[in-house]
Amino acid sequence: MYVQSENPVEITEAILKMDIRPKDLIVLLVAESDNLNLQALIDRLNEAGVSFIGGIFPGVIHNSTLHKVGVVVKKLQSVSAPVIIQGLNTSDYRWPDFTPTLSGLEKKVTAWIMIDGLMPNIASFLSGLYDRLGDRVNFIGGGAGSLTLEQKPCLLTPNGLLQDAAVIALLDYDTHLGVKHGWKRLAGPIVATRTSHNIIYELNWEEAFTVYKNYVEKDCDCKMSPANFFEISKCYPFGISKSNAEEVVRDPISVNSDGGLVCVGEVPENTVLNIMKGIPENLIAAAAEAVEETLNQSAHNDYVRHTMVVDCVSRALFLEDRHEEELEQISRRIKAVRPEVSPQGMLSLGEISSYGEGYLEFFNKTIVIGSLY
Template identity: 35%
Template sequence: MERRYVTTGDSTQKALAELAETENVTAVFALVAESAAAHREELATAGSETDLTLFGGIFPQLIVDGVAREEGTLLLGLSQAPEVTYITGLSDAEQDYTDQLPDLLTRGFKTAFVLVDAFASRTDALIRALFDTYGVELNVLGGGAGSLSMEQQPCLLTDEGWREDGALIAATVANGNVGVRHGWQEFAGPFRVTGAEGNVVTLLGDEPAYDVYREVVEPDAGVEIDADNFFEVAKSYPLGLSRFDAEKIVRDPFEPTDDGGLRCFGDVPQGSFVHILRGDPASLIEAAGEAADAARAIELPGGGPRSTLFFDCISRVLYLESEFEQELATVADDGDAPLVGALTIGEIANSGREFLELYNKTAVVGVVDTL
């Protein structure tokens, strides 16, 4: 997989031209740091100026050759042009996403990159539609695009420029395998979710969810939680949705609501049970290594060159701080091409053996035939 990392101050146009002239490169997967405003402007019209299939997203940080980068743009040149579908209206309650999904399985597509606007409100409905349509026969990896400003904005790159409140599905015929782990541990609970509206938990038991959360977390965190410091504290205390005989699905609460609820990245079903989780750097780093091992455990057909892509949650980076370098080193493999990917706002994965899910605070490692 050809790649070009364009730093701030340099132009993406030159790098795109180089990739266009590179033998076998027919498409470009663009991973853009949210700080790279000039690159976003350049890429807005690039799709109409090149014969390359162009798609991608904006993310808080990038992973470039095994190193986290807060600036610049990573352009991945693909030899197999994917079929790219843009899903509209990802916050529209009337939208039926199944109607927008293409027929992929009968045409031999095996692995798909899925990027969503992280601040759209119906990502879970899209995930269900994807699973109902493709089951476990399609390997899926990707995550949420957007900014840590927590404001929705155009963040998905198509041939028509930047778009928001939607999703990109870039399907390839490449063989792949995906590993998913998080490493967070139960700290308090379980609590029954007695009130929830989409991604807002309103009640835990008989109490407002925010009150229960503060009562549990404040003594351990050693600070009083309010709206101003909530995200800073909550990055260390996510919620964990219970699943039968499987690792919990992490939900990242990112702000309290005015009426005492907790707004999360991803839905929390009413009637479910959640724990408040807590981690330590060692358990998170170990889990990322387990995700990489799971992704590499199955030999891909053909046994040829392969690429490793890492979609990891930005809140894991904020939690691990300088120790995040160890997580990257744990995931990297000298036998693969250099590690590339993005630090996302929510992760999407289906290993081809399990239910497709929207995750938070989770490490998703994909190994695919060199594209």
């Protein structure tokens, strides 16, 4: 359901009309430019006894349309209460015990994850989460946050609005996943010889910004500076090589005062990187491939109940007016198989998925599509 309203009372009333049952979880995907009073909405939902989690995103997706205002509301069946983990900007946050929930599972389930997309240690957190949930679970989700790239509270929980946090919901569905990006190699390999969490300080033992801009300027025929960095870098991400799969993309978004490249997501020291380049037709084709990947895996398409789309905001910024072609490709292909299922999701600051339905990975500039059945 998509609700275009800035009134917490109207949104709450729309949710309460959804025939909520004890195991139902309401997932709220909120467009950041909305003037909705989020704390008032949280208070209303708490008063009504609704189980919910949510995130604020640069845009939300309903069918083939991107909305910059409003709320996508999903009613999903959960196998346990959602988990909220705070203090992820420190090293001493506490993990919950997932063992009682996992021991009671009779089939594979899906973990829907929303995180603060501007945390510096996302990959480390996800690695710890995978250690605890493992292959009993398929993973899908994304990073919440603002298009301004200013970190601020971006997760809606019964405890209020949070940052440096994650919310995890174990859903009573299996999932088939499609994960594609479509970016192509321009230059490399290059070694990230000095890094710290999500900042690359040196490439091939030289200042990272100097090395990066030398490669990029040769291709774009323009001068790059810290002031125009994001406008140019959105077309030239890094790719972390993976065997027998597309690179995992890392998105450099700014330059710090030391010439370090600040990325969305961690880059471990001595990682081998390639500089990638985008071609709109390739990205749009990759989105279509992601749909085919999720639908072609299964003989259970008749049982698909929800299709979740996690589309990187920087893909939309790169594609500009052609982004709607990407969403149309997705919607048309899904509805050809399941006409009654509306693809819904968000523009994310980083994408979360089981890599090949196995290891949990954090992506940038990628599209993740999950068919929940």
